[in-house]
Amino acid sequence: MGGYRVAILTVSDKGSRGEREDLSGLAVEEAVRGMGWRVEARDIVPDELGDIEAKLRHYCDELGVDLVLTTGGTGLSPRDLTPEATRRVIHREAPGFVEAMRAASLRVTPHAMLSRAASGIRGCTLVVNLPGSPRGARENLEVILPALPHGLEKLRGDGGECATT
Amino acid sequence: MGGYRVAILTVSDKGSRGEREDLSGLAVEEAVRGMGWRVEARDIVPDELGDIEAKLRHYCDELGVDLVLTTGGTGLSPRDLTPEATRRVIHREAPGFVEAMRAASLRVTPHAMLSRAASGIRGCTLVVNLPGSPRGARENLEVILPALPHGLEKLRGDGGECATT
Amino acid sequence: MGGYRVAILTVSDKGSRGEREDLSGLAVEEAVRGMGWRVEARDIVPDELGDIEAKLRHYCDELGVDLVLTTGGTGLSPRDLTPEATRRVIHREAPGFVEAMRAASLRVTPHAMLSRAASGIRGCTLVVNLPGSPRGARENLEVILPALPHGLEKLRGDGGECATT
Numbered sequence: 001m002g003g004y005r006v007a008i009l010t011v012s013d014k015g016s017r018g019e020r021e022d023l024s025g026l027a028v029e030e031a032v033r034g035m036g037w038r039v040e041a042r043d044i045v046p047d048e049l050g051d052i053e054a055k056l057r058h059y060c061d062e063l064g065v066d067l068v069l070t071t072g073g074t075g076l077s078p079r080d081l082t083p084e085a086t087r088r089v090i091h092r093e094a095p096g097f098v099e100a101m102r103a104a105s106l107r108v109t110p111h112a113m114l115s116r117a118a119s120g121i122r123g124c125t126l127v128v129n130l131p132g133s134p135r136g137a138r139e140n141l142e143v144i145l146p147a148l149p150h151g152l153e154k155l156r157g158d159g160g161e162c163a164t165t
Numbered sequence: 166m167g168g169y170r171v172a173i174l175t176v177s178d179k180g181s182r183g184e185r186e187d188l189s190g191l192a193v194e195e196a197v198r199g200m201g202w203r204v205e206a207r208d209i210v211p212d213e214l215g216d217i218e219a220k221l222r223h224y225c226d227e228l229g230v231d232l233v234l235t236t237g238g239t240g241l242s243p244r245d246l247t248p249e250a251t252r253r254v255i256h257r258e259a260p261g262f263v264e265a266m267r268a269a270s271l272r273v274t275p276h277a278m279l280s281r282a283a284s285g286i287r288g289c290t291l292v293v294n295l296p297g298s299p300r301g302a303r304e305n306l307e308v309i310l311p312a313l314p315h316g317l318e319k320l321r322g323d324g325g326e327c328a329t330t
Numbered sequence: 331m332g333g334y335r336v337a338i339l340t341v342s343d344k345g346s347r348g349e350r351e352d353l354s355g356l357a358v359e360e361a362v363r364g365m366g367w368r369v370e371a372r373d374i375v376p377d378e379l380g381d382i383e384a385k386l387r388h389y390c391d392e393l394g395v396d397l398v399l400t401t402g403g404t405g406l407s408p409r410d411l412t413p414e415a416t417r418r419v420i421h422r423e424a425p426g427f428v429e430a431m432r433a434a435s436l437r438v439t440p441h442a443m444l445s446r447a448a449s450g451i452r453g454c455t456l457v458v459n460l461p462g463s464p465r466g467a468r469e470n471l472e473v474i475l476p477a478l479p480h481g482l483e484k485l486r487g488d489g490g491e492c493a494t495t
Contacts, residue, residue: 076259092414094446095446099264106265146440147441154406243454275430275474
């Protein structure tokens with residue numbers, strides 16, 4: 001139940017132009033390393049559906065990571081499209097993660113209900129959207145971390161194409 | 166962050182035939198005015214998919230309101246089709262609003278889980294389904310009101326086609 | 331508000347091969363009988379999309395039961411496909427049931443967020459996915475039981491094709 005391989009995608013117009021430091025991606029990376037998991041990739045893309053989707057497909061289909069965590073692009077702004085890109089690539093919805101994150105955040109602030117974050121499975125990879133702020137990303141990730149080891153272990157399955165030796 | 170323009174749609178067979186006073190639409194209108202927002206339209210349609218959908222499109226595409234609130238048609242009855250009409254018109258899902266309303270109502274009554282209400286964004290407009298009873302509509306609206314000003318402000322964006330001068 | 335007709339479907343590779351006793355289906359059956367409702371069918375199928383879907387269609391379209399309860403196949407394992415089969419057959423989503431079950435289970439264990447259970451309506455039948463373990467199935471069913479009589483009554487409607495005499 002260890003050694004999971006993770007990809008982290010920051011979705012931010014400003015970040016992708018180098019106008020803003022990627023503190024959210026960094027916060028997610030630190031939390032992931034704190035679990036003893038390996039960060040295989042960490043990228044920044046603008047809030048463009050095609051760019052987000054291409055990265056998600058790359059992480060799932062070519063890198064074959066166990067987990068993709070995105071940060072940013074989950075709000076109501078016209079260019080917030082991370083959930084739409086996520087829904088385009090996932091084969092099986094896994095709504096429990098985003099429901100749990102929104103419910104936990106809602107106990108802190110009513111603004112939590114503005115999150116449109118999605119989560120689901122593509123092949124052997126779980127994809128979960130986190131909020132765009134460093135604090136929001138970290139706090140939401142902490143909500144799902146206790147369930148991830150068991151979840152990722154199940155996702156690998158016993159035998160079959162997702163199993164590792 | 167004020168001056169939002171709102172349309173209210175009551176979905177009710179009896180209401181559309183004039184057999185029942187539209188107390189739910191009235192309750193929603195009062196709450197909206199209490200926020201200092203402007204009610205641009207308020208209509209009643211029967212529980213017909215096409216009628217509901219046409220009104221939603223009109224509010225979003227022609228009136229260009231910031232927010233559409235519906236009341237009625239969200240339960241399990243065979244003619245409850247408001248969520249289906251809503252899903253037909255929205256471009257981006259925003260499940261946090263209806264999750265928060267159901268969670269809050271669930272603390273009052275287990276019947277809250279019977280609500281099939283949906284919420285999402287079409288262009289520059291947020292659409293949220295409220296329950297059909299005056300009390301249910303008012304109480305559910307109160308759950309999301311604290312998050313709406315910030316949400317609608319984000320939806321307008323900075324510049325771009327949804328911005329106002 | 332009584333006399334509802336129910337079908338129970340256990341989704342399990344091992345169960346379908348007779349390698350495991352169907353304690354979950356039995357637990358669901360006992361709870362249903364405890365409500366004074368009638369169990370019209372109880373079957374076991376492997377975790378195959380087509381097999382699950384065929385049974386769900388049979389229960390809804392041929393048996394015309396009021397309620398279908400499934401147990402199993404809702405997790406992250408590669409062969410967990412019950413929610414996908416359910417989404418294929420339902421006409422109207424009813425997310426309040428599974429949201430309420432996950433929220434209640436989340437108060438007991440963070441693993442509750444791993445449930446991908448779906449719920450919705452096909453014609454005159456409500457379909458709800460329950461977890462695969464006997465205890466999980468029973469506890470989740472207990473969460474929604476208080477709302478089911480009113481919900482199933484509404485689903486039958488007044489007159490119309492779902493009404494009973």
